[in-house]
Amino acid sequence: xxxxxxxxxxxxxxxxxxxxxxxxxxxxxxxxxxxxxxxxxxxxxxxxxxxxxxxxxxxxxxxxxxxxxxxxxxxxxxxxxxxxxxxxxxxxxxxxxxxxxxxxxxxxxxxxxxxxxxxxxxxxxxxxxxxxxxxxxxxxxxxxxxxxxxxxxxxxxxxxxxxxxxxxxxxxxxxxxxxxxxxxxxxxxxxxxxxxxxxxxxxxxxxxxxxxxxxxxxxxxxxxxxxxxxxxxxxxxxxxxxxxxxxxxxxxxxxxxxxxxxxxxxxxxxxxxxxxxxxxxxxxxxxxxxxxxxxxxxxxxxxxxxxxxxxxxxxxxxxxxxxxxxxxxxxxxxxxxxxxxxxxxxxxxxxxxxxxxxxxxxxxxxxxxxxxxxxxxxxxxxxxxxxxxxxxxxxxxxxxxxxxxxxxxxxxxxxxxxxxxxxxxxxxxxxxxxxxxxxxxxxxxxxxxxxxxxxxxxxxxxxxxxxxxxxxxxxxxxxxxxxxxxxxxxxxxxxxxxxxxxxxxxxxxxxxxxxxxxxxxxxxxxxxxxxxxxxxxxxxxxxxxxxxxxxxxxxxxxxxxxxxxxxxxxxxxxxxxxxxxxxxxxxxxxxxxxxxxxxxxx
Amino acid sequence: xxxxxxxxxxxxxxxxxxxxxxxxxxxxxxxxxxxxxxxxxxxxxxxxxxxxxxxxxxxxxxxxxxxxxxxxxxxxxxxxxxxxxxxxxxxxxxxxxxxxxxxxxxxxxxxxxxxxxxxxxxxxxxxxxxxxxxxxxxxxxxxxxxxxxxxxxxxxxxxxxxxxxxxxxxxxxxxxxxxxxxxxxxxxxxxxxxxxxxxxxxxxxxxxxxxxxxxxxxxxxxxxxxxxxxxxxxxxxxxxxxxxxxxxxxxxxxxxxxxxxxxxxxxxxxxxxxxxxxxxxxxxxxxxxxxxxxxxxxxxxxxxxxxxxxxxxxxxxxxxxxxxxxxxxxxxxxxxxxxxxxxxxxxxxxxxxxxxxx
Numbered sequence: 001x002x003x004x005x006x007x008x009x010x011x012x013x014x015x016x017x018x019x020x021x022x023x024x025x026x027x028x029x030x031x032x033x034x035x036x037x038x039x040x041x042x043x044x045x046x047x048x049x050x051x052x053x054x055x056x057x058x059x060x061x062x063x064x065x066x067x068x069x070x071x072x073x074x075x076x077x078x079x080x081x082x083x084x085x086x087x088x089x090x091x092x093x094x095x096x097x098x099x100x101x102x103x104x105x106x107x108x109x110x111x112x113x114x115x116x117x118x119x120x121x122x123x124x125x126x127x128x129x130x131x132x133x134x135x136x137x138x139x140x141x142x143x144x145x146x147x148x149x150x151x152x153x154x155x156x157x158x159x160x161x162x163x164x165x166x167x168x169x170x171x172x173x174x175x176x177x178x179x180x181x182x183x184x185x186x187x188x189x190x191x192x193x194x195x196x197x198x199x200x201x202x203x204x205x206x207x208x209x210x211x212x213x214x215x216x217x218x219x220x221x222x223x224x225x226x227x228x229x230x231x232x233x234x235x236x237x238x239x240x241x242x243x244x245x246x247x248x249x250x251x252x253x254x255x256x257x258x259x260x261x262x263x264x265x266x267x268x269x270x271x272x273x274x275x276x277x278x279x280x281x282x283x284x285x286x287x288x289x290x291x292x293x294x295x296x297x298x299x300x301x302x303x304x305x306x307x308x309x310x311x312x313x314x315x316x317x318x319x320x321x322x323x324x325x326x327x328x329x330x331x332x333x334x335x336x337x338x339x340x341x342x343x344x345x346x347x348x349x350x351x352x353x354x355x356x357x358x359x360x361x362x363x364x365x366x367x368x369x370x371x372x373x374x375x376x377x378x379x380x381x382x383x384x385x386x387x388x389x390x391x392x393x394x395x396x397x398x399x400x401x402x403x404x405x406x407x408x409x410x411x412x413x414x415x416x417x418x419x420x421x422x423x424x425x426x427x428x429x430x431x432x433x434x435x436x437x438x439x440x441x442x443x444x445x446x447x448x449x450x451x452x453x454x455x456x457x458x459x460x461x462x463x464x465x466x467x468x469x470x471x472x473x474x475x476x477x478x479x480x481x482x483x484x485x486x487x488x489x490x491x492x493x494x495x496x497x498x499x500x501x502x503x504x505x506x507x508x509x510x511x512x513x514x515x516x517x518x519x520x521x522x523x524x525x526x527x528x529x530x531x532x533x534x535x536x537x538x539x540x541x542x543x544x545x546x547x548x549x550x551x552x553x554x555x556x557x558x559x560x561x562x563x564x565x566x567x568x569x570x571x572x573x574x575x576x577x578x579x580x581x582x583x584x585x586x587x588x589x590x591x592x593x594x595x596x597x598x599x600x601x602x
Numbered sequence: 603x604x605x606x607x608x609x610x611x612x613x614x615x616x617x618x619x620x621x622x623x624x625x626x627x628x629x630x631x632x633x634x635x636x637x638x639x640x641x642x643x644x645x646x647x648x649x650x651x652x653x654x655x656x657x658x659x660x661x662x663x664x665x666x667x668x669x670x671x672x673x674x675x676x677x678x679x680x681x682x683x684x685x686x687x688x689x690x691x692x693x694x695x696x697x698x699x700x701x702x703x704x705x706x707x708x709x710x711x712x713x714x715x716x717x718x719x720x721x722x723x724x725x726x727x728x729x730x731x732x733x734x735x736x737x738x739x740x741x742x743x744x745x746x747x748x749x750x751x752x753x754x755x756x757x758x759x760x761x762x763x764x765x766x767x768x769x770x771x772x773x774x775x776x777x778x779x780x781x782x783x784x785x786x787x788x789x790x791x792x793x794x795x796x797x798x799x800x801x802x803x804x805x806x807x808x809x810x811x812x813x814x815x816x817x818x819x820x821x822x823x824x825x826x827x828x829x830x831x832x833x834x835x836x837x838x839x840x841x842x843x844x845x846x847x848x849x850x851x852x853x854x855x856x857x858x859x860x861x862x863x864x865x866x867x868x869x870x871x872x873x874x875x876x877x878x879x880x881x882x883x884x885x886x887x888x889x890x891x892x893x894x895x896x897x898x899x900x901x902x903x904x905x906x907x908x909x910x911x912x913x914x915x916x917x918x919x920x921x922x923x924x925x926x927x928x929x930x931x932x933x934x935x936x937x938x939x940x941x942x943x944x945x946x947x948x949x950x951x952x953x954x955x956x957x958x959x960x
Contacts, residue, residue: 286780303777308652308672461758461777461784462653468698468732471782475734492731499694502667502687503655510666 011046011087012066013037015075016129018053018215019208019247020369025077026061032077033063036084046087049138052216052251054129055370056116064111064129065093071111073099101388116367119385121348121374123356124332128216128370133251136219136258144219145264147335151227152272155338160231161187164334166342168354173199173290173327174405174432175507176420182324185314186232189322196229196237196276197318197325201295203242203287204403205454207434209358210328212370214241214248217332218255219264222278224331226265227338229276232324236277240295243282252280287458291506292317292325294460305460306506327432329358349375353419357430361387363437364396373418380414383437394439398522402431404451405511407518408444427518429511443540444523445530448516449477455512466509469500473516482543485531494520539601542586546602551576553598560590560599613679628670628681629657639683640692640721642699643759644671645808646860647867648768654759656692656721659683667691693725701732702782703811704754711750712812714825718757719811738783744793748801748817748875751794753785756813762786762805769868774799803874807857807867818875819847819855828854832862835873838931838958839938840864842873853877917949926953 015021015030033048054062059073063083070093072083079097086092098107099114108114122128131138139145151160165180186194198221202210214221225237241249256278259265267275281299288294289304296318298304317323333355337345346354353375359382362368366388373382379399383389390396400408407428409416416422420430438447456470473496476489497513497520504510520527529535536544549560549569554576561569561577568584571577579590579599591599608623615628615637622631627650632639642654650672658667662680667688670681682688700722707713739753763786766772774797778787788797806814828847835842843863847855856874860867879885889905890897900908916924927945929938942954 288780305777308650308669457781459781461779461781462760463655464653464695464698464758465655467758467782467784468702469694472698472701472732472734495694496732499691503658503691503695505652505655505669 010067011091013046013048013084013087014051014064014066014129015048016052016054016060016062017050018057018060018129018212020053020057021060021062022247024060024074026075028077029061029063029075029080032080033084036081037088039081040084040088042084042088046084049132050134051129051131052133053212053370055120055125055212055372056114056367057369058367059099059369062129068093069110069112071099071109071114072097115388116369116371116386119377119381120372121356122372123336123345123348124213124220124329124358125216125370125372126336127220128212131217133216133218134254136255136262139217139219140262143335143339144217145223145259145262145335147338148223148226148230148264149270151230151338152270152274157187157231157233160227160338163342164231164337167333167337167345168342168349168352169330169333169337169345170353170420171327172329172333172357172432174402174429176430179326179330182314182326183228183231185312186234186322186324189315191322193236193319193321194232194234195318195321195323196225196232196234197292197295197299197313197323198225198237198239198241198328198331199290199292199295199325200239200241200245200248200328201283201290202245202328202432203290203458204405204432204434205451206362206436207360207403207432209360209370209433211242211245211248213328213332213358214245215251218248218252219259220332220335221252221328222255222259222265224326224334225278226269226276227334228324228326228331230274232322234324235275236279238279238281238299238318240281240283240289240299242285244285249280249282256280286460287454288460288506288508291508294506295325296323303460305462306508308505329433350417350419351376352421353430357418357433359433359435361435361437363400363435364390364394364439364441365437366391375419377418378415379409379418382418382435383414387437390437390439396437397439397442398437398444398447398519400428400436400438400447400451400515401434402429402511402514403434404455405429405507405514406431406434407514408447408522409518410522413522427514427521429514441538441540443481443536443538444519444526445477445536446481446538446540448519449474449481451515452477452512455508459508459512463503463505463509465500465503466505466512469496469504470509470512472496473500473513477516480527480530481536481541483530483534483541485527487531489531490520490524490527545586546581547579547584547586547588547590547599548602549577549579550598550600553596555596555598557595559593559595563589563593565589611675611677611679613675613677613681615681616683622675624675626675628659628661628673628675628679631675632670632681632683637683639670640724641671642717642721642757642810643761645761645765647808648761648764651760651764654757655695658688658691660685660688693727696721696725696727697730697732699757700727700730701734702736703757704736704752706755706812709821710755710812711815711820712809712825716812717810735782737785739785740787740791746794746799746801746817748871749794749799749803749806750815750817750820752813752815753787754813755811756785757811758784758786759810760786761808761810762814765804765808770800770802770804772798772800775805801871801875802869803871804868807869807874816855816875818878822854823847823849830857832859834863835869836932837870837872837876839934841934842869844869844873846877853880913949922950923953925949925951927951927955929954929956931956931958 013033017026030050037046061075063072063075082094086094100107127142161183169179170176200210283289286304289298291306293307294304313323348355356372356374358372371386398408398410452474456474459466461467497517501513539545556574566585568580611622611624640656643651652669652672657670659670660682766774775786828849831846831848835844842865845857845859846853858867858869888899891900891908929941945954
């Protein structure tokens with residue numbers, strides 16, 4: 001399904017109102033479109049749909065026009081009238097507002113032809129950016145709840161589970177456990193009362209896959225939950241969603257109410273006799289609550305602390321009952337699998353990694369945003385083909401895959417396939433889908449420190465290796481970035497990393513050392529430079545660099561002197577200036593303001 | 603009621619074929635069979651928790667290092683409780699703990715009875731190779747006379763939190779903050795009293811280190827200077843097994859041996875802290891009878907005669923209804939039975955009551 005397919009009516013202007021575009025003013029843009037359409041007297045033929053996220057968040061506010069699929073990035077209020085006037089006049093487009101891959105390149109008219117979109121395969125995001133997430137009819141027109149209907153009318157729970165197993169779908173939350181198998185365990189667990197939980201406690205820095213899916217197409221998740229509930233024999237479900245996702249929470253509540261009203265949730269669903277009720281629980285912002293046992297504790301009203309497994313939630317979960325916990329993205333795949341068949345899903349991807357995976361592509365990449373690609377694509381194709389490579393044509397230095405639990409791949413390994421096993425082999429993980437691209441301006445030691453700071457702060461404190469081990473690792477790596485590294489620090493870090501990985505209670509601690517281990521593995525020389533030469537090649541570690549003024553380039557304009565907050569720069573007017581290394585606080589204000597690029601960080 | 607005998611499971615631990623009962627944990631089976639596994643967060647009175655990670659073992663066919671305290675035995679299971687890898691991880695865990703522990707063992711009341719000290723000794727750790735920040739400890743507001751809290755020594759085993767919740771059902775303390783700063787505390791860091799603490803001291807009894815100690819016994823005697831005298835608590839008819847810690851003929855603190863008696867190691871506030879009367883100068887050590895306005899020491903026979911004469915006199919002069927009897931919960935059932943019999947037959951009254959009704 002592409003965003004230029006019509007839902008109802010003929011001409012539709014789709015304005016993205018996902019969090020990213022809304023922050024960039026898309027709500028006002030949508031209002032302006034409606035006003036402009038009314039002004040042009042085109043209310044009968046043109047209509048505005050406020051959609052969820054398209055994924056190309058770096059180019060928002062995004063507007064597409066159906067049925068032709070004309071694509072306008074970065075639509076500001078002043079562009080609205082001209083777009084509408086042209087549309088109403090002859091159905092055409094305003095070419096100067098179209099997307100251009102480079103400033104001097106030819107514009108690309110259609111959404112589907114934009115490189116960012118062309119290589120994607122959208123299953124999870126099939127209706128994202130297309131439908132109005134607050135209008136169930138919009139979703140229904142594009143097949144929402146067809147999967148639930150098919151499951152209830154034609155499949156018994158056992159064959160449904162077999163289908164999901166045969167599809168090869170694995171949990172998209174990070175661990176990659178076979179979804180059908182999890183359903184089988186929960187169905188087979190003894191007990192009358194069972195639960196389905198949707199894990200929407202997305203917490204990786206830079207990851208927003210689950211938020212976007214819920215904000216853009218909440219029905220795909222609810223439908224997946226209802227199908228899962230039917231399969232395992234549950235009548236009650238919870239969506240555990242971060243309270244920091246207010247828009248997702250709001251749209252979820254609207255979607256639940258609308259689905260109940262239409263009979264897709266609640267009593268006697270679609271006349272089948274099957275009942276299923278969904279409740280929303282808002283998480284209070286602890287990363288560890290994404291871990292399933294901590295999440296369950298949190299729903300139960302307890303402190304979100306992981307428990308040792310087994311018993312797994314499939315046998316003893318919420319309130320001690322068998323519970324199936326699936327991630328948002330996993331659930332959003334389900335209806336598609338039921339409708340299109342397990343074979344269709346299994347035909348996408350490779351080996352043990354079937355279907356597609358959504359990634360939040362961020363960092364030093366030209367086109368950042370949300371992308372869904374078939375499993376088995378290379379990381380290079382994703383970063384360069386879809387993301388357009390690094391900004392300003394620089395080479396990408398490394399890609400961090402899997403967020404703070406993942407690992408980083410150096411440039412040389414970008415041909416690694418996006419597959420569970422292939423990524424694990426090189427020290428990264430598919431994870432929940434965070435993908436951060438960095439270039440030579442990023443110090444890999446500092447980069448590892450950043451992720452460790454996050455996991456350290458988010459450790460629940462229950463087990464010793466995670467609570468104290470990550471703290472000591474962070475202290476050592478911080479020392480290294482501050483130029484106080486000592487011989488033996490790298491070995492100490494490696495030892496601690498292994499111990500924390502092996503001895504921690506839950507996935508948080510077991511994976512927290514990954515960024516450190518992979519950066520040491522692939523960029524050991526950077527660590528050594530920091531320790532032995534007190535040198536940071538990226539110039540990112542403030543303690544290891546200082547600013548100098550190139551006397552040949554300096555015109556003595558004194559702009560730097562004016563902006564220096566601590567008076568560390570002196571010099572005669574029209575004479576080359578000098579920076580006092582002692583007084584300089586390395587804020588970088590001088591570099592930012594120098595009109596002649598005469599100041600360098602060395 | 604007869605219980606069906608537990609299913610017997612056979613398994614191998616360190617190459618030794620062993621039998622266990624279904625439902626037992628690997629740790630329980632090891633301890634029953636004299637196989638040593640270090641623990642810090644384990645207390646048989648509490649649910650398995652798996653936080654300290656010291657009891658890790660290796661199990662054939664199981665990934666990584668599962669904790670023996672949380673792993674139930676299974677037929678044919680093959681467990682290794684000590685290997686160079688396990689020993690190395692355990693050592694590392696203790697080294698990490700020591701790097702965040704206030705090493706004031708010289709004046710710590712738990713010295714000699716401290717699980718961390720024992721484990722560090724066992725591993726021969728003189729000093730942690732890790733140094734760094736120590737967890738922040740909020741200023742306490744405690745002005746109670748019984749429980750000393752020093753969270754700079756806390757190892758976050760969660761035993762105090764869990765015993766307060768699982769055994770006492772009081773939830774006076776819970777975890778506050780998270781990560782490195784996580785610490786057990788009362789809600790809003792209130793004083794224990796304000797948080798509803800009944801001062802049963804169960805938290806003190808389970809604390810494996812010196813973070814929670816008894817105030818009355820502070821600096822009164824080292825563990826190795828005391829003799830442990832098992833007794834029955836005289837406070838009520840439950841008859842809890844207690845263990846008095848005695849130094850130089852004086853009780854300095856009280857505990858309850860784990861797994862012994864009706865209380866299985868648990869005590870209430872009276873049993874744990876209500877022993878100061880034993881050494882009180884005001885304590886009655888012989889019967890006294892008031893003569894000419896003064897209390898005079900007499901023999902038991904004399905004292906009983908005074909009481910009997912007076913009871914008989916009152917009964918005769920004013921009738922049996924003028925006499926009432928109030929028995930003590932400190933007496934046994936049998937003593938209480940005899941007491942009511944005395945009042946009903948010798949005095950002839952039904953005016954009998956018991957302090958446990960209060």
